Amino acid sequence: xxxxxxxxxxxxxxxxxxxxxxxxxxxxxxxxxxxxxxxxxxxxxxxxxxxxxxxxxxxxxxxxxxxxxxxxxxxxxxxxxxxxxxxxxxxxxxxxxxxxxxxxxxxxxxxxxxxxxxxxxxxxxxxxxxxxxxxxxxxxxxxxxxxxxxxxxxxxxxxxxxxxxxxxxxxxxxxxxxxxxxxxxxxxxxxxxxxxxxxxxxxxxxxxxxxxxxxxxxxxxxxxxxxxxxxxxxxxxxxxxxxxxxxxxxxxxxxxxxxxxxxxxxxxxxxxxxxxxxxxxxxxxxxxxxxxxxxxxxxxxxxxxxxxxxxxxxxxxxxxxxxxxxxxxxxxxxxxxxxxxxxxxxxxxxxxxxxxxxxxxxxxxxxxxxxxxxxxxxxxxxxxxxxxxxxxxxxxxxxxxxxxxxxxxxxxxxxxxxxxxxxxxxxxxxxxxxxxxxxxxxxxxxxxxxxxxxxxxxxxxxxxxxxxxxxxxxxxxxxxxxxxxxxxxxxxxxxxxxxxxxxxxxxxxxxxxxxxxxxxxxxxxxxxxxxxxxxxxxxxxxx
Amino acid sequence: xxxxxxxxxxxxxxxxxxxxxxxxxxxxxxxxxxxxxxxxxxxxxxxxxxxxxxxxxxxxxxxxxxxxxxxxxxxxxxxxxxxxxxxxxxxxxxxxxxxxxxxxxxxxxxxxxxxxxxxxxxxxxxxxxxxxxxxxxxxxxxxxxxxxxxxxxxxxxxxxxxxxxxxxxxxxxxxxxxxxxxxxxxxxxxxxxxxxxxxxxxxxxxxxxxxxxxxxxxxxxxxxxxxxxxxxxxxxxxxxxxxxxxxxxxxxxxxxxxxxxxxxxxxxxxxxxxxxxxxxxxxxxxxxxxxxxxxxxxxxxxxxxxxxxxxxxxxxxxxxxxxxxxxxxxxxxxxxxxxxxxxxxxxxxxxxxxxxxxxxxxxxxxxxxxxxxxxxxxxxxxxxxxxxxxxxxxxxxxxxxxxxxxxxxxxxxxxxxxxxxxxxxxxxxxxxxxx
Numbered sequence: 001x002x003x004x005x006x007x008x009x010x011x012x013x014x015x016x017x018x019x020x021x022x023x024x025x026x027x028x029x030x031x032x033x034x035x036x037x038x039x040x041x042x043x044x045x046x047x048x049x050x051x052x053x054x055x056x057x058x059x060x061x062x063x064x065x066x067x068x069x070x071x072x073x074x075x076x077x078x079x080x081x082x083x084x085x086x087x088x089x090x091x092x093x094x095x096x097x098x099x100x101x102x103x104x105x106x107x108x109x110x111x112x113x114x115x116x117x118x119x120x121x122x123x124x125x126x127x128x129x130x131x132x133x134x135x136x137x138x139x140x141x142x143x144x145x146x147x148x149x150x151x152x153x154x155x156x157x158x159x160x161x162x163x164x165x166x167x168x169x170x171x172x173x174x175x176x177x178x179x180x181x182x183x184x185x186x187x188x189x190x191x192x193x194x195x196x197x198x199x200x201x202x203x204x205x206x207x208x209x210x211x212x213x214x215x216x217x218x219x220x221x222x223x224x225x226x227x228x229x230x231x232x233x234x235x236x237x238x239x240x241x242x243x244x245x246x247x248x249x250x251x252x253x254x255x256x257x258x259x260x261x262x263x264x265x266x267x268x269x270x271x272x273x274x275x276x277x278x279x280x281x282x283x284x285x286x287x288x289x290x291x292x293x294x295x296x297x298x299x300x301x302x303x304x305x306x307x308x309x310x311x312x313x314x315x316x317x318x319x320x321x322x323x324x325x326x327x328x329x330x331x332x333x334x335x336x337x338x339x340x341x342x343x344x345x346x347x348x349x350x351x352x353x354x355x356x357x358x359x360x361x362x363x364x365x366x367x368x369x370x371x372x373x374x375x376x377x378x379x380x381x382x383x384x385x386x387x388x389x390x391x392x393x394x395x396x397x398x399x400x401x402x403x404x405x406x407x408x409x410x411x412x413x414x415x416x417x418x419x420x421x422x423x424x425x426x427x428x429x430x431x432x433x434x435x436x437x438x439x440x441x442x443x444x445x446x447x448x449x450x451x452x453x454x455x456x457x458x459x460x461x462x463x464x465x466x467x468x469x470x471x472x473x474x475x476x477x478x479x480x481x482x483x484x485x486x487x488x489x490x491x492x493x494x495x496x497x498x499x500x501x502x503x504x505x506x507x508x509x510x511x512x513x514x515x516x517x518x519x520x521x522x523x524x525x526x527x528x529x530x531x532x533x534x535x536x537x538x539x540x541x542x543x
Numbered sequence: 544x545x546x547x548x549x550x551x552x553x554x555x556x557x558x559x560x561x562x563x564x565x566x567x568x569x570x571x572x573x574x575x576x577x578x579x580x581x582x583x584x585x586x587x588x589x590x591x592x593x594x595x596x597x598x599x600x601x602x603x604x605x606x607x608x609x610x611x612x613x614x615x616x617x618x619x620x621x622x623x624x625x626x627x628x629x630x631x632x633x634x635x636x637x638x639x640x641x642x643x644x645x646x647x648x649x650x651x652x653x654x655x656x657x658x659x660x661x662x663x664x665x666x667x668x669x670x671x672x673x674x675x676x677x678x679x680x681x682x683x684x685x686x687x688x689x690x691x692x693x694x695x696x697x698x699x700x701x702x703x704x705x706x707x708x709x710x711x712x713x714x715x716x717x718x719x720x721x722x723x724x725x726x727x728x729x730x731x732x733x734x735x736x737x738x739x740x741x742x743x744x745x746x747x748x749x750x751x752x753x754x755x756x757x758x759x760x761x762x763x764x765x766x767x768x769x770x771x772x773x774x775x776x777x778x779x780x781x782x783x784x785x786x787x788x789x790x791x792x793x794x795x796x797x798x799x800x801x802x803x804x805x806x807x808x809x810x811x812x813x814x815x816x817x818x819x820x821x822x823x824x825x826x827x828x829x830x831x832x833x834x835x836x837x838x839x840x841x842x843x844x845x846x847x848x849x850x851x852x853x854x855x856x857x858x859x860x861x862x863x864x865x866x867x868x869x870x871x872x873x874x875x876x877x878x879x880x881x882x883x884x885x886x887x888x889x890x891x892x893x894x895x896x897x898x899x900x901x902x903x904x905x906x907x908x909x910x911x912x913x914x915x916x917x918x919x920x921x922x923x924x925x926x927x928x929x930x931x932x933x934x935x936x937x938x939x940x941x942x943x944x945x946x947x948x949x950x951x952x953x954x955x956x957x958x959x960x961x962x963x964x965x966x967x968x969x970x971x972x973x974x975x976x977x978x
Contacts, residue, residue: 041766044770075701090688090781094726094730097781171744175751178748178778179755179756188764273844273847275853276852361854362854363853396867
């Protein structure tokens with residue numbers, strides 16, 4: 001069943017379950033037999049801060065994270081790369097200026113060879129600089145017009161700065177780093193007709209950038225650019241080989257981590273704070289350790305087996321001196337050590353301390369936030385809104401009962417029970433973990449009840465009661481619905497926009513391939529790269 | 544009251560002297576002093592049982608409560624209001640905090656979208672421009688920055704963390720880091736031959752960047768051309784900012800030292816720095832419009848410096864007689880202190896063309912809901928101060944259920960607008976009556 005239809009079923013099921021909703025389900029056009037049809041348009045894409053830093057590091061060797069004071073990207077659907085929302089502002093152009101000045105000065109002071117392909121200090125060398133460095137930064141060969149403009153600029157500066165060759169190079173580099181061809185990815189090149197009727201294949205260089213920014217979160221290297229400019233990425237076998245090559249490179253971890261961190265909301269764990277009365281051992285240093293521990297866990301899961309199953313069911317927990325109690329260890333120092341934990345205490349990403357602490361209130365755990373997370377991010381089955389004008393009152397902490405008992409009110413109030421009958425039973429399964437992600441067997445002297453149940457609209461095997469997150473995690477790891485959900489999330493991230501009707505056919509193919517690969521993330525990424533959605537854009541020019 | 548002397552370089556202790564246009568262009572002109580606008584956002588509603596003053600025999604004889612104590616010295620400069628209803632936010636996409644924050648300055652509803660609210664509902668960005676940006680078009684075109692968007696621990700990067708909009712679905716995220724605010728306002732360094740050389744280089748480089756924008760634009764489709772036009776404008780304005788030779792100087796602030804602005808504990812320090820920079824920017828005429836967000840809508844953060852270690856959002860949800868909710872009074876009083884700090888700063892600077900900055904500024908403070916525990920949008924806890932609008936201050940006016948959007952129209956018209964409606968026209972009947 002195509003996912004739009006599955007989504008529709010989910011809404012219908014929720015409605016039948018009495019879950020209040022404001023909007024009728026949207027009308028969705030029927031699916032297309034082949035992956036042609038009108039493609040969805042992605043506007044020009046401004047580099048995100050992470051992409052900017054990686055690009056500068058890879059191309060110019062500046063690893064100082066120059067974007068650290070750039071304005072924050074708006075977050076749309078959890079991701080920082082929504083093409084429509086990424087707009088320049090007074091602040092961003094100011095930062096681009098400062099950053100270009102600092103980067104260019106650093107390159108000329110210590111790494112001239114990164115940009116100057118020759119030893120001579122003459123016009124020929126300047127031209128070679130414009131062509132080679134310009135090509136890397138613009139991720140394609142410069143046009144005649146662009147090259148001419150840079151040559152004129154170089155000569156003007158050279159003349160006005162008393163023939164100082166290096167100053168003229170530095171200023172020219174500053175211009176390149178602030179040019180839209182560097183700051184944005186464009187996909188508007190004119191190309192000949194193709195096998196598609198209603199869509200247009202990307203130019204080779206445009207596809208190369210889509211590929212490298214998806215897999216490396218950075219610019220193409222020379223090898224990829226050479227192949228692209230020779231037209232060889234039009235050959236699916238070459239494209240797939242390049243995707244595999246990039247995935248085999250250490251830089252691919254940046255691309256994987258970028259998606260996974262955003263998808264799992266891992267970026268702001270270090271800024272959490274907790275109620276010092278309820279959690280006297282909390283400190284900002286502990287929050288920073290949670291973040292680091294979580295990142296190490298993610299890297300480990302992505303690099304060893306690299307599958308969704310490993311992510312959900314890995315037994316690893318990374319601990320240091322501040323976190324040793326989480327693993328019942330002592331005597332550790334500040335270095336992180338991986339510990340294999342018993343299933344009964346920790347299993348997979350859903351039981352990582354930082355993850356659990358983030359899905360909590362400052363003073364108590366939050367079955368609601370945890371339940372919604374599973375429904376939204378793993379099942380792609382977000383619960384609809386409460387009715388207008390109605391007040392969700394979270395219970396106060398410290399009233400003596402267990403969190404589960406305090407939150408039971410949701411299931412009693414008829415205004416709430418429709419949706420919370422879906423949310424709470426999932427969230428209650430997490431009750432062995434408090435607001436700092438510590439494992440507990442009792443709360444306020446009362447035993448923890450971590451029994452729960454989950455309703456998956458398209459997966460009968462996943463649906464049903466469970467006891468504790470270990471059992472839930474294993475069921476999620478075997479679920480087709482969860483695999484389909486992760487595939488659609490990653491594909492959305494790859495495109496920098498929401499997926500529409502023109503993407504359904506490609507998405508279904510990607511989801512099938514992901515499941516067929518036993519949920520291996522690199523195979524998912526290759527499937528996305530090879531999909532028609534990824535390799536094409538709408539026919540014609542946006543008028 | 545400090546008096547500024549033109550072309551007098553003052554240095555803060557250890558501070559860098561920075562070349563700034565000393566109130567200069569307008570100080571020389573004979574016309575009326577320029578007006579300025581500040582909009583301030585306090586999240587999650589207030590403790591309504593004590594937040595409004597107690598009415599007296601007439602609008603001028605009201606009594607302030609405990610929450611208002613910081614405002615006692617400025618009672619005659621403030622306009623307390625009741626009975627302004629944000630009806631535009633009652634229905635629509637998104638949850639109540641998102642809708643209220645989105646409509647606070649836009650008067651508009653939210654687009655549909657994918658921002659998941661606290662309750663699982665989803666929304667997009669607000670559907671219209673915010674009044675601060677419209678005011679900036681009227682009074683902010685000759686200053687270095689047409690407006691400032693500042694935050695104090697406003698971390699959300701979705702509809703819950705934005706109060707200013709450049710247009711439909713054009714969010715302007717606030718800057719939380721006072722060190723970056725400092726650089727945005729005072730990036731030049733000291734005047735002299737060094738600065739001249741830097742400015743000449745920047746002009747040359749940015750001219751070449753503008754050439755590249757024009758080159759690439761010719762090859763693009765209409766959608767991207769519009770975006771490149773916007774990019775071109777931003778770079779051209781940047782060029783103007785970094786090459787305009789300031790005609791005078793102004794007190795130079797210290798660059799802020801190390802701090803971690805995205806922590807709850809740092810909020811008071813960040814607040815003081817951000818507000819001081821707004822005041823200095825007004826004083827030096829670097830900008831005339833600023834918005835400031837005191838954290839995000841429905842934030843789950845505490846305020847440990849007030850002994851609030853639970854989530855502010857959760858506290859606002861408790862019943863009015865619930866002990867847990869009383870903590871909100873402390874938060875509300877603290878916000879009044881911040882409001883009073885702004886007013887004090889404005890009052891302490893003489894405007895060369897007459898009066899003080901407070902006489903020529905309008906400060907507006909509002910929230911996304913009135914009572915957090917019922918998420919109501921009637922009787923919004925709005926507060927106004929300063930003389931820029933020419934309204935009679937020192938009053939407590941009960942409007943008896945007029946539209947929030949009407950207030951937005953009145954604010955716009957106080958800055959020279961001739962608006963008859965703002966935001967969603969179904970929720971606007973013209974300027975507020977009885978101001």
